[in-house]
Amino acid sequence: MPKISREQVKVPVDVLPEARDTYVENYMKATRGTGRLMLFACDQKVEHLNHDFYGEGIDPSDADPEHLFQIASKAEIGVMATQRGMVARYAADYPEINYLVKMNSKSNLVKKDQDDPYSPMLSDIEGVLAMADAGVNIVGVGYTIYLGSEYESTMMAEAGELIAEAHANGLITVLWIYPRGKAVPDEKSADTIAGAAGVALCLGADFVKVNPPHEADGKSSAELLHIASVAAGRTGLVCAGGSKRDANEFLSDLYDQIHIGGADGNATGRNIHTRSLDEAVRLANAIAAITLGDWSVEDAEAVYAGKKTYKLGD
Numbered sequence: 001m002p003k004i005s006r007e008q009v010k011v012p013v014d015v016l017p018e019a020r021d022t023y024v025e026n027y028m029k030a031t032r033g034t035g036r037l038m039l040f041a042c043d044q045k046v047e048h049l050n051h052d053f054y055g056e057g058i059d060p061s062d063a064d065p066e067h068l069f070q071i072a073s074k075a076e077i078g079v080m081a082t083q084r085g086m087v088a089r090y091a092a093d094y095p096e097i098n099y100l101v102k103m104n105s106k107s108n109l110v111k112k113d114q115d116d117p118y119s120p121m122l123s124d125i126e127g128v129l130a131m132a133d134a135g136v137n138i139v140g141v142g143y144t145i146y147l148g149s150e151y152e153s154t155m156m157a158e159a160g161e162l163i164a165e166a167h168a169n170g171l172i173t174v175l176w177i178y179p180r181g182k183a184v185p186d187e188k189s190a191d192t193i194a195g196a197a198g199v200a201l202c203l204g205a206d207f208v209k210v211n212p213p214h215e216a217d218g219k220s221s222a223e224l225l226h227i228a229s230v231a232a233g234r235t236g237l238v239c240a241g242g243s244k245r246d247a248n249e250f251l252s253d254l255y256d257q258i259h260i261g262g263a264d265g266n267a268t269g270r271n272i273h274t275r276s277l278d279e280a281v282r283l284a285n286a287i288a289a290i291t292l293g294d295w296s297v298e299d300a301e302a303v304y305a306g307k308k309t310y311k312l313g314d
Helices: 017-031 066-074 084-093 125-133 152-168 190-203 221-231 247-259 277-291 297-304
Strands: 037-041 079-083 099-102 138-145 172-177 207-210 236-240 265-268
Touching: 017 138, 017 152, 017 172, 037 066, 037 207, 037 236, 037 277, 066 079, 066 084, 066 277, 079 084, 079 138, 084 099, 084 125, 125 138, 125 152, 138 152, 152 172, 152 190, 172 190, 190 207, 190 221, 221 236, 221 247, 247 265, 247 277, 247 297, 265 277, 277 297
Parallel strands: 037 079, 037 265, 079 099, 099 138, 138 172, 172 207, 207 236, 236 265
Antiparallel strands: none
């Protein structure tokens, strides 16, 4: 498995000296000491309302928000990302989970042809820092930018300020960057995705979550993702998992994203939590086997099938 020491963590210089040890600790927690991020994305209750939690093809257990925390507590994830209120309501019962607070969100009710997307801050970072000071296991914060939206300047300014404040207090930062709006003709072109990765670096993020590019010019998505991985520099790049699909196909794509595309992990939500608790944990552990354990696709598929087990350090 990949492994890094505390001394190998590249601490940004905007981390205040007195917060340096806290930052290193949070980085090691989030990446489980591997330098790779396995982010369990659980921010869709605002982003997609109830569409990802109830309906055809979705396990009935997903209707209960606690399902998300049960998965995160049982599976070998790195960090669970969700809104501050969700953390506030459930973290006391699940103190062992590494939390990353998603600081902005918007619903999907306003469509792109009605208005360019803007995702406002839901609260300031002071409330998050107060929760961390009170003992909640918060390791970082996240923020979404819709690059190309007419509101991109506002979102970039908010994200830049958030990252500076988070780093000053020893928290890691993850940006979700999705090119989207009337000015963006192709949201998943390799060049546009690489541009988004470069923006995340310029804003100082530790990791950036992007959609994988579509195939083009005879090259696979993973091959084209490598352009974005290079553009991200010292900001780790992870791919969004997208909507629910065949688990074995997903695991194969994830392996290629890391080993061909140069990704530094993954950020998966719906592909995990729309399943029953048992299946969700098995799939999350299969994803962790590839991301954190550097296992093969075949071995990860065996974890998902229940024929093998994966524990961090295997």
